[in-house]
Amino acid sequence: MSSAAALAHGSGASSIAPIFQAEGVVKKFGGINAVNEATMQVADGSITALIGPNGAGKTTFFNVITGFYRADGGTATFEGRRVLGRPPYLIARMGMVRTFQITKALARMSVLDNMLLAAPHQPGESLSGVLLRPGASRRREREVASKAEELLEVFNLTKLTDQYAGTLSGGQRKLLELSRALMAEPRFLLLDEPMAGINPTLGRRLLDHMQRLRSEDGVTFLFIEHDMEVVMNHSDRVVVMAQGTVIADGEPHEIRSDQKVIDAYLGGGSPDDGAESSSAATPRSHGEGGRVTERPR
Template sequence: MPDVLPPNLPLAIPPRAPLLDVHGLKKAFGGMIAIQNVDLRIAEGSVHAIIGPNGAGKTTAFNCITAFVQPTAGTIYLGGERIDGLPAHVVARHGVARTYQNVRLFPNMTALENVLVGQHRRLHATFWEAILGSGRFRREEAEARARAHHYLAFVGIPQRAGDLARHMPYGDQRRLEIARALVAGPRILMLDEPAAGMNPAEGRALVELIERIRTELGVTVVLIEHHMRVVMAVAERITVFNRGAILTEGTPGEIQADERVIEAYLGRRSGQIAAPAASPEPQRQMEARIA
């Protein structure tokens, strides 16, 4: 028997494990089941979108993954480590960061101070070191401020560092939330409706920012989004939720052509979701339905 494989014999290479692996996720609030049998696998280094009609369970799934609420059943693995059942701050230490549907900033703190808050897990000086102004405290404080300025610049709002969050335009508040999440150094960034309330120009800028987060920072991005033009422009794969379960998953092209997705959004079958350049009417109908 030869010691080497014959030429052209294919080798069985095991598939790469996903960064985020969710299996059998269920969340019940009393007698109401919000999500059930949710299986979700997110490839490392990807941009993955989650879409679906209002009330489909998208944010509930996010809340379970980030430990904002604990799932009723199911398992959640991040990088091969099980994280379901852990408290939210421990899940964050594993490398999960998120934003929320509604902007959640400290309104009476400056943009710089809001980003500094996001660095709490990076700081190690003790209470007494802070009181006494030790060398380690001063060094960590300077490094934290430098990082905060860096991420404010990265998201495009360096000029807002000294502005109170409540005085900032809505689009800049959204960017500030992303900066605060990024400064924690996450492996996966979960954005809940980041384009909500944005105009078309802000939506295009958001697409560019998400792509930079993936390519320049190496952070995997998962987003819930109702603006289909943003989704189709930035996502590599799309998972569609409907009535608390996953309806389908695929590439943007596959999702655009799936009759079940159109029926879930419009309540009836109406042909394919055409690309905006070809026939924008189904796209407009979907956006109007889910806005």
């Protein structure tokens, strides 16, 4: 099988224990296999990029492994525990937290409330906690608020703290969604095009923050990205998907010269995927337009 071969071909990955493993994951929509026996692993503490042409099944794969879509086959484990078949909220509580390609700011809630919501272990989120442990609830709320302020500071959102999230610009929403995901205390963070719509300076800061989270807190990242400059310079490993399956997996420099990858994505591109086929080694990152195939339901 080609994906298995690709895995074997990738060097080094096997030496570090994987935090996440997927094997033969299948997702069908009608007669189409949007994800077709995708197999990959993500090394603990790595920053792994997931790339591939539009319609390759990257976002669908995200939706399957985070429980938003029911898988039609395969297995996936996070820290050795099964994830397929679990509902999204339980997967998130395990420490595997995702963001969305199309940002989901909670529009009629303040930026601060968006952040506070994400914090786990809040006794006041259950009715029994509200009634029986109001003190613990308030304590947790204070704890979490200071963490939220720190994160908002990092992403330049401090002055928007009390604004409705719905008033934020697209880029600000993207940053809010990322910092909100960080509030959920993830050990494995799955980001669906985190850089799209963010200005280069903040994008830079976001990448720096990812590096810091990885080195200081040991957070592992898997991110979908189209900007090849970002992928090549800021990830340790690159997984390439095309037509629902993983066609290559390796270090950035290996991927750059992989003939299969050049054929499917970096170079020619498939005939039905004109947007991606224009430039050779660095397909430009592009806006939200034209990506209707991977929208979650």
